[in-house]
Structure formats: structure tokens, C-alpha cells
Amino acid sequence: MISTRERILDAAEKMFADQGYSATSVRKIISKARVNLAAVHYHFHSKEELLEAVILRRAIPANQERLELLDACEAAAPGGNPGLEEILRAFLAPSLRVVRDPALGGVVFMRLIARLQAEGDLWQKTVGGHFLPLLDRYGSALRRALPELSQEELFWRVHFAIGATTQALRGTETLELFSGGLCRPTDPNLILDRLIGFVSAGMRAPVAVHSLSGGTK
């Protein structure tokens, strides 16, 4: 039998992902989790801390693994400089495991992350900080893999890449809809391959020479 605490986390994760944080009341959560209202406040003190717990349960081990995978692939690479695709794969492999395994949250968790990321404020309050150390390590690996890019240019491309990744991992309902059912949720491995193809090409794009006075048509 799963503990009360876990049942609350599971229900909250699903409902925050499906309906958003503020649209999900603690009462809806407890009714789904079949627990008592006071149990939530006993275990998590407040709704906001509950959200934080929901995310950290998954994000802490995944980020730990991301660091280890980067270490491993730097150790294996010639000169300690792995290629762009390898770096992207090290970062995304834990996400892929999460998506594949419902016990790790599955797509539900990725949808929640996507949602929070779009909200900005909540993201920073809850988990933003837990991703900053990652950024350091991965940032410097990327700089060595793409030495022709200025620091600024690199940041912009990482920014775009985060957008594409979020979209890819969020789930495919929108895509299924607008592709008329042609694109269906196939093997997540395949999605990852496509994503890495897209992102690595984008990050290697020739540096644009920007017109001095703004777009000349």
C-alpha cells in the first residue's frame, strides 16, 4: 500500500499538469488521492510547498544523473570535449527515461514542467534554482563544442533549444491534432532523435550577419 504522502504527490502531479497550479484546488487533489484535507497540510504545510515537493521528487535525481552523464561522456571523449549531439543526449536522456516510465512521472511530469516553465514566476520560485548548477556545467561543455559562437549567440541558441525541447517533451496532443492524426505518440526514442537532429542543426546554423539598420525587407 502506497503511503498517504506518495498518494498526495501522485494526485497533485497529475492534476497540476492537467489543469495548472492555480486551477487545481487542494480539495480536488485530496478527493482524487482519497486522503483527508488536513493530511496535505500536515505533510507539506502549504499548497505551494506541495508543488515544490512534486517537482523536486523527480527533478533532483534526474539532474544528478544529467551531471553524471556529462562527466562520463567528457571522460570518454577525445580531449575531454564531447560533440554537440553527445552533450544534448546526455542532458535529454534522463528526460527520456522519465517520459518512458510512468513510475517516474511519465509524460505527465513533463507536461507539468512545460507548464511551469511557461509561467515563469512559479518556475523561479519552485525549481529555477535547482537548474542553475546544471547550466554552468553544460554551458561550458557547449562552449567547447561550438567555439565559433560568441557567448551571447550561444545563450540565444540555448534559449531557442529549450523552447523546442519543451514543446517536444510536453506531449503530442497538439501535434496529433494539427497533423490530422498523422503524427502519433510513437517511441519516445524516435522523438528524441528527431529533436536532437533539429536542435543540433539549429545550434550549428551559420551566424547571421545582421543588417545595421534593421530588416531590409
Next chain:
Amino acid sequence: MISTRERILDAAEKMFADQGYSATSVRKIISKARVNLAAVHYHFHSKEELLEAVILRRAIPANQERLELLDACEAAAPGGNPGLEEILRAFLAPSLRVVRDPALGGVVFMRLIARLQAEGDLWQKTVGGHFLPLLDRYGSALRRALPELSQEELFWRVHFAIGATTQALRGTETLELFSGGLCRPTDPNLILDRLIGFVSAGMRAPVAVHSLSGGTK
């Protein structure tokens, strides 16, 4: 003096963008707009219809312009087949105008769009349908610009591109934060140039040969 109706729309747009739809109560909106509570229900019937009105006010003219720009660039292109960058630019030019002009909603409106897009359910209920006709026209233009891609592959790449675009137009707070202030909100034209560079390279990426049994590392 701006009409009551417009004042409500302006306040609602800003607050929905900043705090999300369900975290924004009608009462917070009326206090910002300095109007009466009943005025909202008089003009818009319900909170949900208010959201719809907020979006359609901007989206209808912008989408109209997107169609006209595509017509124009197809008429000008040799064989009626404009290149990838031209198509992307036609689609994004109206977004750029919105971002540049606070009177058209500015970044605020784009932030709202990004948020709704991440929410999925609300998106489809409110505006999803208004983008479908666009998809048809732009989809076929893209197919002609990238004939080497299968229909399915193309849809996936459009999906990723939407993610990158959403991220780019949402505003640069996150980017500023994690770049340590190096990337600041410069000329939106420049952002657009970078985005188009990234996305067009991603869409032209070589088609990956996927391993038959899943990732072989």
C-alpha cells in the same frame, strides 16, 4: 477617454499574461481597470468569454495579415514557391509588429499566447480554431519549400519550430537571468533574425536514419 470595454480588455490582457488565467480573478481585473464588477459581465458575459475577446482582438487582424503576406510573397517568388526563410518571415512579421508596438499588446500579449499555448485545454477552447486555416496555407508552402521532407517529418519540425518561436517571443526574462545579464532585450528585429536562422537550419537538418531497435547509444 478610452471606453470601459477597452479598459477591461487592456487590464485583463496584462493580468492574464502576468499571472495566468485562473490565478487572475475578475475582481483583480476590475480594480486595475477602475471599472465596476458588473461591467465585465455586461460586456463579456463570463470570464472565459473575456479571455477569448482579449485574444481575438489581436489575433484576428494578425492572422489576416499573415495570410496576405504569404499571398504577396508567393506572388513575388519564382514559380510561386518562396524559400523557407521568406515563409517564416511572412508568418513572424505580424508577431514582430505586435512585440514592437505596445498599442498592439507588445510583449505582454505574446507572453499571454505563450502561456495559453502551454495550457493546451484553454488554448483549444479559445483560439486554437482560429489558427487552423493558417496552418493549411503555410503548411503547403512549407511542403513546397522543403520537398525532401516527408509529410510526417515536416509536421514534427514545425512542432519544434513552434516551441522555439514561443520561447523567443515570450520575453527574455529567463534568458537574461541565466545568461547573467549578457543577453538583454535588444531590437526585436535582431531576435527575429536569430530565431529565423535557428529554425530554418533546424528545419533543413538532414533526415536522421533512425536505428531499428531504439537508440544504440
Next chain:
DNA sequence: GTCTATAACTTGATAGAC
């Protein structure tokens, strides 16, 4: 650790005077 009961407040929406 789990429960009931309840406090204290906010929510979207409407009726009806002007």
C-alpha cells in the same frame, strides 16, 4: 498521523435600482 469541524476569505455570477 489521521480525522472532523470550522474559521476567514475569495470566487464567478446575477438581480434589480437608477
Next chain:
DNA sequence: GTCTATCAAGTTATAGAC
């Protein structure tokens, strides 16, 4: 078209029994 007054329901959170 604009207002006040009010409804019925739902909100987070806590006190205190077991």
C-alpha cells in the same frame, strides 16, 4: 450602460479530538 448589494459555492489553512 453603470452601479450596489448579495448569493451560493468554493478557497486555503488551522485548531483540537482521537
